[in-house]
Amino acid sequence: DTHSQNHIRITSSEILLPRKETAAQIDHLRRLLNERAREYLLPRLEKHAAETGLTPAATDLSNAKTFWGVCRPHTGIRLNWRLIGAPEYVADYVCIHELCHLRHPDHSPHFWHLVNTLTPHTDNAKSWLKAHGRELFVLG
Numbered sequence: 487d488t489h490s491q492n493h494i495r496i497t498s499s500e501i502l503l504p505r506k507e508t509a510a511q512i513d514h515l516r517r518l519l520n521e522r523a524r525e526y527l528l529p530r531l532e533k534h535a536a537e538t539g540l541t542p543a544a545t546d547l548s549n550a551k552t553f554w555g556v557c558r559p560h561t562g563i564r565l566n567w568r569l570i571g572a573p574e575y576v577a578d579y580v581c582i583h584e585l586c587h588l589r590h591p592d593h594s595p596h597f598w599h600l601v602n603t604l605t606p607h608t609d610n611a612k613s614w615l616k617a618h619g620r621e622l623f624v625l626g
Contacts, residue, residue: 516626523547523567531565531581538604540585551623554580554615557587568622572614579611 528545535541544562548555557563563584569577582605590597602608 512626519570520547520567523565523570527565527567527569527577527581530577531563531585534578534581534585534604538582538585540588542585542588554619555584557584557591559588559591563587571622572618575607576611576614579605579607 524547527547531542531545535545542557542562543560546562546564547567548564550556550564550566553566554569555563555565565577565580565584569580572580583601586597586600586604589600598608605611
């Protein structure tokens with residue numbers, strides 16, 4: 487959303503950009519959101535790892551333009567920092583989805599069974615990402 491003032495305004499439920507934001511303002515907001523994502527998403531991923539017993543080699547954030555998370559056995563799990571803008575159940579779903587790849591590196595029926603066993607939000611989260619995921623890329 488936009489507003490008529492010349493600064494970025496962050497409330498508990500939205501980020502309001504000025505109608506003509508500067509590159510410096512966008513860079514500042516991107517850095518701020520990346521820091522918040524690190525504080526929010528990585529502990530959430532680690533909590534799910536502890537609860538499920540599925541422990542990645544490492545965890546980090548990504549700046550990917552094409553995926554929400556990636557899991558590789560030797561380098562660990564990376565979550566897209568833009569998930570900071572998604573509802574909690576969506577972030578939880580992506581965490582669980584990537585953790586399940588530690589046991590099943592594919593999208594086989596066994597993989598989906600494990601995902602659905604560990605989170606009740608699979609269908610809703612996938613629908614939310616399909617409907618709203620592009621909105622999370624507004625900051626590039």
